[in-house]
Amino acid sequence: MRPVSAGRWAVISLPYLWLLLFFLVPFIIVFKISLSDIRLGMPPYQPMLQWVEAQVVNIQVNLGNYAFLLEDPLYRNAYLHSISTAAISTLLCLLIGYPMAYGIARTDKSWRNLLLMLVMLPFWTSFLLRVYAWIGILKNNGLINNLLMGMGLIDQPIVMLQTDFAVYIGIVYSYLPFMVLPLYATLEKQDITLLEAAADLGCHPVRAFLTITLPLSMPGVVAGSLLVFIPAVGEFVIPALLGGPDTLMIGKVLWNEFFQNRDWPVASAVAIAMLLLLVVPIMLFQLAQGRQAGGHP
Amino acid sequence: MIGRRSFLITTLMSFGFAFLYIPILSLIVYSFNESRLVTVWAGFSTKWYGELFQNEQVLNAAKLSLEVAAINATGAVILGTLAGFALSRFRRFRGRTLLTGMTSAPLVMPEVITGLSMLLLFVAMEQAFGWPSGRGVTTITIAHITFSMAYVTVVIQSRLASLDVSLEEAAMDLGAKPWKVFMVITLPIIFPAILAGWLLAFTLSWDDLVITSFVSGPGSSTLPIVIFSKVRLGVSPDINALATIMVGIVAVGVVATGLYLQHQERRRERDVQAALASNG
Amino acid sequence: MAETRPDKKLEPWRDRDIQPYIRIERVTKNFGDFTAVDDVSLDIYRGEIFCLLGASGCGKTTLLRMLAGFEQPSSGRIAIDGADMAGIPPYRRPVNMMFQSYALFPHMTVAQNVAFGLKQDRLPKGEIRDRVAAMLELVKLTALGGRKPHQLSGGQRQRVALARSLVKQPKLLLLDEPLGALDRKLREHTQFELVNIQEKLGVTFVVVTHDQGEAMTLASRIGVMDHGEIIQVGTPSDIYEYPTTKFVADFVGSVNLFEGRLVEDEPDHVRVECPELGGCFYVDHGVSAPPAATVWVALRPEKVFISRESPGPGPDNQVPGIIKEIAYLGDLSVYLVQLPTGRMLRVTRPNVRRQDAAFDRLTWDEQVWLSWEASSPVVVTQ
Numbered sequence: 001m002r003p004v005s006a007g008r009w010a011v012i013s014l015p016y017l018w019l020l021l022f023f024l025v026p027f028i029i030v031f032k033i034s035l036s037d038i039r040l041g042m043p044p045y046q047p048m049l050q051w052v053e054a055q056v057v058n059i060q061v062n063l064g065n066y067a068f069l070l071e072d073p074l075y076r077n078a079y080l081h082s083i084s085t086a087a088i089s090t091l092l093c094l095l096i097g098y099p100m101a102y103g104i105a106r107t108d109k110s111w112r113n114l115l116l117m118l119v120m121l122p123f124w125t126s127f128l129l130r131v132y133a134w135i136g137i138l139k140n141n142g143l144i145n146n147l148l149m150g151m152g153l154i155d156q157p158i159v160m161l162q163t164d165f166a167v168y169i170g171i172v173y174s175y176l177p178f179m180v181l182p183l184y185a186t187l188e189k190q191d192i193t194l195l196e197a198a199a200d201l202g203c204h205p206v207r208a209f210l211t212i213t214l215p216l217s218m219p220g221v222v223a224g225s226l227l228v229f230i231p232a233v234g235e236f237v238i239p240a241l242l243g244g245p246d247t248l249m250i251g252k253v254l255w256n257e258f259f260q261n262r263d264w265p266v267a268s269a270v271a272i273a274m275l276l277l278l279v280v281p282i283m284l285f286q287l288a289q290g291r292q293a294g295g296h297p
Numbered sequence: 298m299i300g301r302r303s304f305l306i307t308t309l310m311s312f313g314f315a316f317l318y319i320p321i322l323s324l325i326v327y328s329f330n331e332s333r334l335v336t337v338w339a340g341f342s343t344k345w346y347g348e349l350f351q352n353e354q355v356l357n358a359a360k361l362s363l364e365v366a367a368i369n370a371t372g373a374v375i376l377g378t379l380a381g382f383a384l385s386r387f388r389r390f391r392g393r394t395l396l397t398g399m400t401s402a403p404l405v406m407p408e409v410i411t412g413l414s415m416l417l418l419f420v421a422m423e424q425a426f427g428w429p430s431g432r433g434v435t436t437i438t439i440a441h442i443t444f445s446m447a448y449v450t451v452v453i454q455s456r457l458a459s460l461d462v463s464l465e466e467a468a469m470d471l472g473a474k475p476w477k478v479f480m481v482i483t484l485p486i487i488f489p490a491i492l493a494g495w496l497l498a499f500t501l502s503w504d505d506l507v508i509t510s511f512v513s514g515p516g517s518s519t520l521p522i523v524i525f526s527k528v529r530l531g532v533s534p535d536i537n538a539l540a541t542i543m544v545g546i547v548a549v550g551v552v553a554t555g556l557y558l559q560h561q562e563r564r565r566e567r568d569v570q571a572a573l574a575s576n577g
Numbered sequence: 578m579a580e581t582r583p584d585k586k587l588e589p590w591r592d593r594d595i596q597p598y599i600r601i602e603r604v605t606k607n608f609g610d611f612t613a614v615d616d617v618s619l620d621i622y623r624g625e626i627f628c629l630l631g632a633s634g635c636g637k638t639t640l641l642r643m644l645a646g647f648e649q650p651s652s653g654r655i656a657i658d659g660a661d662m663a664g665i666p667p668y669r670r671p672v673n674m675m676f677q678s679y680a681l682f683p684h685m686t687v688a689q690n691v692a693f694g695l696k697q698d699r700l701p702k703g704e705i706r707d708r709v710a711a712m713l714e715l716v717k718l719t720a721l722g723g724r725k726p727h728q729l730s731g732g733q734r735q736r737v738a739l740a741r742s743l744v745k746q747p748k749l750l751l752l753d754e755p756l757g758a759l760d761r762k763l764r765e766h767t768q769f770e771l772v773n774i775q776e777k778l779g780v781t782f783v784v785v786t787h788d789q790g791e792a793m794t795l796a797s798r799i800g801v802m803d804h805g806e807i808i809q810v811g812t813p814s815d816i817y818e819y820p821t822t823k824f825v826a827d828f829v830g831s832v833n834l835f836e837g838r839l840v841e842d843e844p845d846h847v848r849v850e851c852p853e854l855g856g857c858f859y860v861d862h863g864v865s866a867p868p869a870a871t872v873w874v875a876l877r878p879e880k881v882f883i884s885r886e887s888p889g890p891g892p893d894n895q896v897p898g899i900i901k902e903i904a905y906l907g908d909l910s911v912y913l914v915q916l917p918t919g920r921m922l923r924v925t926r927p928n929v930r931r932q933d934a935a936f937d938r939l940t941w942d943e944q945v946w947l948s949w950e951a952s953s954p955v956v957v958t959q
Contacts, residue, residue, distance in 0.1 A: 227405060470645060
């Protein structure tokens, strides 16, 4: 294999160096600060290396933050709750998104682009505003409650806002396009003649779906699910706006540690722990991406 | 009948679309509500639009967001196109796996992690080199470019994957050097993808809250930050008005693009038919 | 290709004084553990149409791409007109290529496509215009200069690709499966057109194809490839009538192959005993092989006479059989005849006469005699 030419290195190096500096190096810094301790002033953390005298350097590594994370049940619960919320939301997203993707894939070609555009359109409008919209819908005097009370179906408003339920809806709603599109991409490529062959051999349509369409669409299911699950674990905006004070999500915890407690070291430890948690799903995602994306291996 | 939509699927699909659009419609409807209690209807009014346009804070924030988004989109497109090109056209090079990882991780990385890490980087850099001094437009833009270039890379990479390599090889074969090939052949052909990448990066930046919150400073409040601080306290009708305007702009843009693409497609179909008929 | 009298000028490989135009010396190409091209050496002469023929994956396309400069050999040397091509990128070689997918630039017109190569050489505008016009006329596309590729039919696109690759008057033109995308009628027509254009311009062609019909029509010489190696090089008739290996015999056209033992080995004839034949082949030319060696005899289906009457005194070069399968193809009929040993022999016969009911109409399960001339079988030793 001939060595990569100078011209090629020019192309590679610009994005490479940028990402190295602004994406990778920060993680190292986060890790370093997670091993430090809070202090007053700017920056609000102890430096790792301290010159005590000439030629003597004191290296301070504080594992206390991690111990703190492990001891205080708040963090453990927050992590577990984040994972379970993300998992449930991903499942719900899949249940709503799969029929949509399937339906679009089976529509006449001339309408398909329109439908895809309708799926994408909400994505192009503000994420923040769309989550906000649900406040107006789920409030005690919001759209749903007004409707139900107006129709006389209930006397008291159903409490939906500031619950886990609201967070599920928020995540499903916001991430739906991320689930539909990879699913659609996989389903669209599927060969209809496979189903025709199955029918020809006497297979009931539902059975054909379960044994042919569904398994073959697995790459799309995996890609879509990871695209929803991983960011959902660390979500902040949705639990902040739609969840309550006791909706424990790790994204909110990190935010509070940073902005309210101003405890950068603990916030960093929370971030590192979250990363460790998500490392495996992230690598799975990159594997799935690698198979989908074209180009040389 | 195989391959056509069944009634069940059509129903489920419609439910899905309704689920997607009812919240947006509710935003729009309530923006015309006379009452300050957004969801209790008190009559039709456009006063909140008026209030919106007099709100200095919102207008300044919007202007800032626009600037940042535009710079970010351009930067992200340049970096993302280079990365996408390298990943799809260069076979093996040292650090390829790392580049692949760094351009796909931001797609799923929770924003709190990215935001925190970038802020800590900026603080450390300020400590060590004195730059960037303070948090503001510069740090926001750098942070935005970093995560949105990953999306552009995906777009460009997938477009290049479907672009026949023989086109670029043919150009080289006819005497064009690699840089010339890129400018004269590749770029014009993938231009729609680059445009799409620009718009994507623009939207991501315009809309970003979490990362921006970490890396912004006093005086550099973007629109999402202003909106968030308002809606934390509850619903606010001028926000509905803002939402309606944004939805309107996006809808017009999407529909116009769709119509244009359809027109192009029809013209192309006609040309191909004409060619087949004229067969020679 | 149309048969011509053996003329030294048209068979430069026979003339020791002429230097080869393209020298491929012991070229190997590895992709990781996989060897795509294995120690290939070839000499190609100026003005030839040389065809690399082989199945998919045999390495012919890789070899072509090394000539073009898109791949570099892992070892070995390629020289064009005396100049070593090592390290020289495609845009600096006096070589042009016509791609299988045509690779026409979709955002440029036909004229712009054809002019592209000339523009890279920074020729004056007037000269570019003239040369493009001349080339479009040669491929009969003058009226379509302003169209874009998607407005052309497949055959028209192919001609644009050809024009574009010839306009720079390259020393060598490489063609990758040039006729693969065309339908049959168009393919035949284009085959002859290609040869005519080549003769007119005198450009050296190297064509890669898996289609033996294409190779036989276009080529002045064919190089048969398999698993990265060149198995045999020769004119179409050399390859067809005098294959040197079983592979070549089987690959080009159809053939009946019999394994056998040399029982008589003289300079002017050999006799091969073949158990599956149930008899012997008497071949009227000598073969170089060790005594009592195992050899194979290749017999082409069209060289076999099939008739109801016995062909005369044997015992060699004749065998009885029963017709088991008949395929009527219009211009010829294919018979599969089962020999007493159980083996099937394939025979083809042109339908010279419109067959009326009685005369010579062979049918299934008929007893027939198969015979062939002593010059027909070819003995191969590998």
